[in-house]
Structure formats: structure tokens, C-alpha cells
Amino acid sequence: MVTTTFDVSSAFDKISFGHIIDEVVAITENPAWGCLLNSYLHGHQIFLDNRHTFRTAGVAQGGVLAPICFAAATWRMGDRLQALTGPYRIRVAIYADDICAKIIANGILGLSQGLKDAVSVIKPWTDRADLHLDPSKNETITDSEITSALLKDHLEDTDIHYIAENTKPCIKWLGLWLTPHNNWRTHIDYAFGKGKRALSMLRRLLVKDWDFSPKLALLAWKTHVIPTLLYGSEIWGGTASRKWYIEKCTKLEAVFARKLFGLPRSAPTDLASRMLATVCEPIWVQARLRFACYKLHKVGSTQAPLSDNTRKILEGWGVDSIDDRETLCTPVDGISVSPPTGVVFNVENGEPPNPPKRSTLCFYSDGSVMLHMDTKANPSTPAPTPTSHNAS
Incomplete structure (x- = not known):
């Protein structure tokens, strides 16, 4: 197994107007959308140091329609990647200009062929869009050190040798720490590290004479610390069933509760955590809720069946209406809403x-x-x- 990421340099700033228009027209099969986008993309002013110029390429990252235009320009490229066939299986995730591909094969020949085929799709797309890949920012993880060594030897004299040269134990992609064996412990430990630093700042504010009330501290806990801890829990939230995760949450909640309620340091961890639960749901409960809501009400073009593992997790939490989960309000099988x-x-x-x-x-x-x-x-x-x- 090999998972690799591809970085497109300054994609939002440099993507070709013509490429966006061509891709949208090809997707919609309606030339009128090309005229609309042509009018939208051209003529936008850019201000820098009290000077302005007009944008001739790229889209504004802070806009509403602009990110949609960029996403549409990657649509067919993603379809081509998913349609690749060979002595391997490939899964692709694309978020704006961030591309991640996971290739599974029985041997090193299948892995190298999958990587070559993936690059043969991504590289022409970047050329048509007036973009280019940055090999120095490519990151790769493999299932073992042996796979890394064999892959490096096999790709040494090829144009994609940089993929094997940037192998790491784990990689960070879109804020998530990915490991070779789908173990979310690394990501959760990293998230708790950030959460502890944020909590340390709150504790210092509470002891200062800055009129930082407990009510305001609780609000900061809910709006900053909790989101930091639960980032991406829609994906890894099944881990909230693990005893070690619940214990990590309980200890962190107890630290905050002692300071919030003025408890002594000797106050039992379970007691302090349960006192905090009177004003805020436990972290592990919120992780379960986010995971369950995502799995039961997932929005997409198809209603994919739940895996046996996910079904088992949800049933263990007491969810008894998995088969009656929310249906999509989008066209399915030719039936339009x-x-x-x-x-x-x-x-x-x-x-x-x-x-x-x-x-x-x-x-x-x-x-x-x-x-x-x-x-x-x-x-x-x-x-x-x-x-x-x-x-x-």
C-alpha cells in the first residue's frame, strides 16, 4: 500500500480562465454556462499597496463562486483517476488543489504502475490549466520500510522518483495526520496537544485579574478548545468507543473543571469531569454525535451503504434506525426533485x-x-x- 499527496503550486492564483470555462461547459453540456463564467472571471480588480490591476488568471480564494469554479475544473480529472484500472486499486480524494491518492496492490510492480497511471492523469490536467506540480512538497507513506525501499529502487530512473524519495512515517493532509495502517492515534494525540495548549492559556486568563469570568471561559472552551479536539471527527469518530480515548477526554475535562469551579487539585478526576458535564457535553459524546450524524445523514450524489464496522459501532452506541437514515433530496436514478x-x-x-x-x-x-x-x-x-x- 502507498498513499501519496500531490501539491499544485499557487493553483488558485494561476489556474487558466479558459480551462475553467472549458471544464464547466463539458460537465454541464451547456455553452451558456461558459458565457456566464467568462463574464464572471474577467475584469476582477486586485488591490495591492493602493494600486490595482485586473486579474487575468486564477480565482479569489475568499469568494463564494470562485471555489466552486475551481472545484468544477477538477471534476473530470477526479473521474479519470477513479476510473483507472490495472494490477492495483486506487482511491482518490480531491479538495480544491490538494490531491491525495491511495494505491493498493499485491506487489511493487502494481504500486509503481498505479503511481505512474495517476501521474499520467494529473500532469496533463495541470498542463491544460497552466499549472505545475511541486515535487518538493510531495509526501508519501507506505505500509512498511521494505515497501519504501523497493519502491525507491523501482522508481529511481523514472520521472516520478520524487514520490519514493519523500517517504515519511506519517503525513499531515488537510489537518489530518495520516498513518499507513489507518490508526488515528497519531492525529488524536496531536489534536490533544493543541487542545492542552489552548486550555493552558485559558487557565492563565482565569487566574489573572482581567475580569475573565467563568462564563466567558466556558464559552472559549466550547468554541475553541472543543473544535480543536474534534477536528475531523466525522471520519475518526468511531475511535470514541475506545477506553483510552474516553480516559484522555476525562482527564482534560477534569483539568478545566477544577479551574472553572474552583475545585482543589486533589478533587477526583471523575468527579470534576462529571461536574463539567452539567454545563457542557463530554468531549467523547460530542465526537460520537458528529460521527453518527455524518454517517446517518451524509450528503452526496449517492447513498453509499454503511460498512459493517460502522454499523457495528453505531449499534453499539444505541442507534437502532440505521436502515431508516435520512434520504437525499437530490436527483437519483434519473428522478429529479x-x-x-x-x-x-x-x-x-x-x-x-x-x-x-x-x-x-x-x-x-x-x-x-x-x-x-x-x-x-x-x-x-x-x-x-x-x-x-x-x-x-
Whole structure:
């Protein structure tokens, strides 16, 4: 087994406008979306040191539509990766410009072939998008040191030798620590380390004469410490059944409870933890809730069946309605969900409807809106003159 990540340098800032438009048109099979995106992408101003210029490539990371445009540009590339076949099995995860591939094979030949096939899909995609991979930021984990050594020897004279040269015991991807054997202990230990540092800061604030009330400390516990500890628990939350995890949570809760309620240091750990449970749910309970909600109400294009291990975990927690979990409200098997009565969405050429309809609301790609054809409102720039590249 080998898991490797691919880093695309400055992807959001450099991705080609033309590539985004071509990919969206190919996905939707509707050229009108290309016209709409062309109008949206071109002409955006960039301000730096009181100077401004116009964006000619890339998308704004802080926008709403921009990340969707970037994700759409990776859609078909992800499909091609998932469709790869050979003496291996491949699983791919793509989040914006972060790509992670896990390849499983019976031997080193299958692993190397899987890596070559994956790069043969990713590299042409970066070329078409005017991007490039950064080999120095590639990270890899394997199931054993023997696999690492054999993979390095087999890829030594190839263009992807950097994959085997960057092998590590564990890697951090999207804030999660990944290990070769799907053991989340490393990630949880790292998260608790961050949580303890945050708790230490809270304890110092409580003893200072800064009017930092216990109520405010409890709020900081709920909004900062807890989210730090539970990051990614939708994936690893099944670990909340383990005794060692519950004990780690109990000890950390006791430390905070002693300071919050003014208990002596000799106060029993279980007592302090249970006192905190009167005002805040235990950490391990929240981890279970997040994991169960994600598994029972997972949103996606298909309702994937729960694995036997996940089903066993949820049943052990008392979930007795697994087969009746929430169904998706998205088109499945060609059955489309009807929109609200009387609401119709059209991507057109930017010309106002003729004759005008009192019930029509036209949105233009620069953010302006034309209501009832006689009232104009715009959050930022002057209302546009309808042209062939705007969309209503």
C-alpha cells in the first residue's frame, strides 16, 4: 500500500480562465454556462499597496463562486483517476488543489504502475490549466520500510522518483495526520496537544485579574478548545468507543473543571469531569454525535451503504434506525426533485426579457440585479449594460 499527496503550486492564483470555462461547459453540456463564467472571471480588480490591476488568471480564494469554479475544473480529472484500472486499486480524494491518492496492490510492480497511471492523469490536467506540480512538497507513506525501499529502487530512473524519495512515517493532509495502517492515534494525540495548549492559556486568563469570568471561559472552551479536539471527527469518530480515548477526554475535562469551579487539585478526576458535564457535553459524546450524524445523514450524489464496522459501532452506541437514515433530496436514478412552484432558472445571453414580465428577477454576473425591469439595485459596481456575454 502507498498513499501519496500531490501539491499544485499557487493553483488558485494561476489556474487558466479558459480551462475553467472549458471544464464547466463539458460537465454541464451547456455553452451558456461558459458565457456566464467568462463574464464572471474577467475584469476582477486586485488591490495591492493602493494600486490595482485586473486579474487575468486564477480565482479569489475568499469568494463564494470562485471555489466552486475551481472545484468544477477538477471534476473530470477526479473521474479519470477513479476510473483507472490495472494490477492495483486506487482511491482518490480531491479538495480544491490538494490531491491525495491511495494505491493498493499485491506487489511493487502494481504500486509503481498505479503511481505512474495517476501521474499520467494529473500532469496533463495541470498542463491544460497552466499549472505545475511541486515535487518538493510531495509526501508519501507506505505500509512498511521494505515497501519504501523497493519502491525507491523501482522508481529511481523514472520521472516520478520524487514520490519514493519523500517517504515519511506519517503525513499531515488537510489537518489530518495520516498513518499507513489507518490508526488515528497519531492525529488524536496531536489534536490533544493543541487542545492542552489552548486550555493552558485559558487557565492563565482565569487566574489573572482581567475580569475573565467563568462564563466567558466556558464559552472559549466550547468554541475553541472543543473544535480543536474534534477536528475531523466525522471520519475518526468511531475511535470514541475506545477506553483510552474516553480516559484522555476525562482527564482534560477534569483539568478545566477544577479551574472553572474552583475545585482543589486533589478533587477526583471523575468527579470534576462529571461536574463539567452539567454545563457542557463530554468531549467523547460530542465526537460520537458528529460521527453518527455524518454517517446517518451524509450528503452526496449517492447513498453509499454503511460498512459493517460502522454499523457495528453505531449499534453499539444505541442507534437502532440505521436502515431508516435520512434520504437525499437530490436527483437519483434519473428522478429529479421538483423546484418550488413557479420558479424557473434560465442562463441566457444577457438581454432583458421582451416583453418584460413583472414577475421576472434578472441577476447579472457582476452582482447587479434588475427587479421588475424598472428598479435596479447593485451592491458594488454600476448596473451593467446588457451585452452578449452577461447572463440573466
